[in-house]
Amino acid sequence: MTKYSIDEFEKIGQGHRVDIFIVEILKYLKENSGKSDRKELIQYFxxxxxxxxxxxxxxxxxxxNGTYKKFDFDFNFAKKELQVSGFLKDIRNVLExxxxxxxxxxxxxxxxxxxxNISAKYWQDKHDIRIAMKKKSKQIEQSPEKETVISEITTDNWREKLSKALHQMSPKKFESFARLLVKNMGVNIDNSKGVQVSNDGGIDGFGYMRADDFRTNRVGIQAKRWQGNIGRVEIQNFVGALSMNSNQAEYGIFITTSYFNKNAIEAARDSTIPITLINIDDICDLVAKYEIFVKPVLTYELDDYYFQD
Structure with missing residues (x-):
């Protein structure tokens, strides 16, 4: 298959993009024990x-209603088509x-x-059922594909809301959030070294993490609120700062409200100082794990059984 630029990928249209994601998801799962969550797949892409x-x-x-990612629609369409054609199971956002x-x-x-061909029959059956339901209730018709995928995307809508909320925070409030996040990770910020609120709303500072054997490690921390992906240069600059005599740390934590590109990940792996990379998906996982100003909500989705005569 062809390696696309981002402009070329957009121009080929959603249908073709979905087909590509179908193949790439299958390929990844076949090569990686047949099981993965969405986060692992995104990292693969x-x-x-x-x-x-x-x-x-x-x-x-x-x-x-603001901005959205076409990737979410492409990915969810591909996932749904693999499900209805019998290749995939989705259990609580773990694909198998x-x-x-x-x-x-x-x-x-x-x-x-x-x-x-199999998914086309599924979409048609869903369409016929919803048409019949809407005729009874005299509601406005909406395409079954869009309706179904939007329903799936909203199951993780809190993650999108969290991402937008972090970008809209004041620099001072984002600094407070980043402090709370790393504190829950077991890092105590060193206020004596100074924590600076940078222009992009991130923090640069140091902290200490105590291991089970009572060994204390010094940690360098950086948090950036970026829309685009973090690249190699940002990682190299971070490593350089950690390597200075006055700033020497055993390892670093780099947090971003976006993602790290391939070059950034390679730079972190090649660094003489171990660097932990935390992207927006990791932030959401940590917020959920430690319930940082969030609470779990249980809900259910009705099957077609309830809508068929």
């Missing part, structure tokens, strides 16, 4: 995939190959026949 441009994952587009998926032979795989 950013760091390793040689088809999808990494910038596409985080690119935002203007919409009626079904028996049919595990048995898949890519040499014999036909995207149109094995996935698209």
């Amino acid at each position: 950013i760091e390793e995939d040689d088809i999808v441009p990494s910038e596409w994952i985080t690119k935002e587009f203007p919409g009626k 190959l079904s028996e049919k998926g595990y048995d898949l032979d890519f040499q014999k795989f036909n995207l149109e026949q094995d996935v698209k």
Whole structure:
């Protein structure tokens, strides 16, 4: 398959992009024990995939209610089509190959026949059911594909809201949030070294983490609120700052409200000082894990059984 630039990837249209994601998701799962969550797949697309441009994952587009990511729609359509065609199971946002998926032979795989034709019948059945329901209730018709995928995306809508809220915070409030985040990770900020609120709303500072054997490690911290991906230069600058005699630290934590591109990840791995990279998905995971000003909500989605005669 062709390696696309971000402009080329957008121009090929959503249908073709969904087809690419179908193949790439299957390929990743087949090569990685058949199981993955969304976060691992996103990291794969950013760091390793040689088809999808990494910038596409985080690119935002203007919409009626603010900005949105076309990647979310592409990914969710692809995931749904793999589910209805029997290749994939989605259990609480963990994707796992079904028996049919595990048995898949890519040499014999036909995207149109094995996935698209089957999913087309599913979409048509959903369409017919919703048309009948809306005729009874006299509601305005909406395409079944859009309705279904939007429903799936909103299950993780709190993550999108958190991301936007962090970008809209004042620099001082974001500094407070970053402090609270690293504190829950077990790091105590060293106020004597000074913590600076930078122009991009991030913090630069130092802290200490105590290990189980009572050994204390010095940690350098940086947090950046960026819309675009963090690149190699930002990581190298961070490592350089940590290497100064007055700032020497055993390891560093770099937090961003976006993602790290492939070059940034490689720079962190090659660094003589170990660097922990925390992207927006990791932030959301940590906020949920430590319940930092959030609370879990249990909900249910009705199956088609309730809408069929």
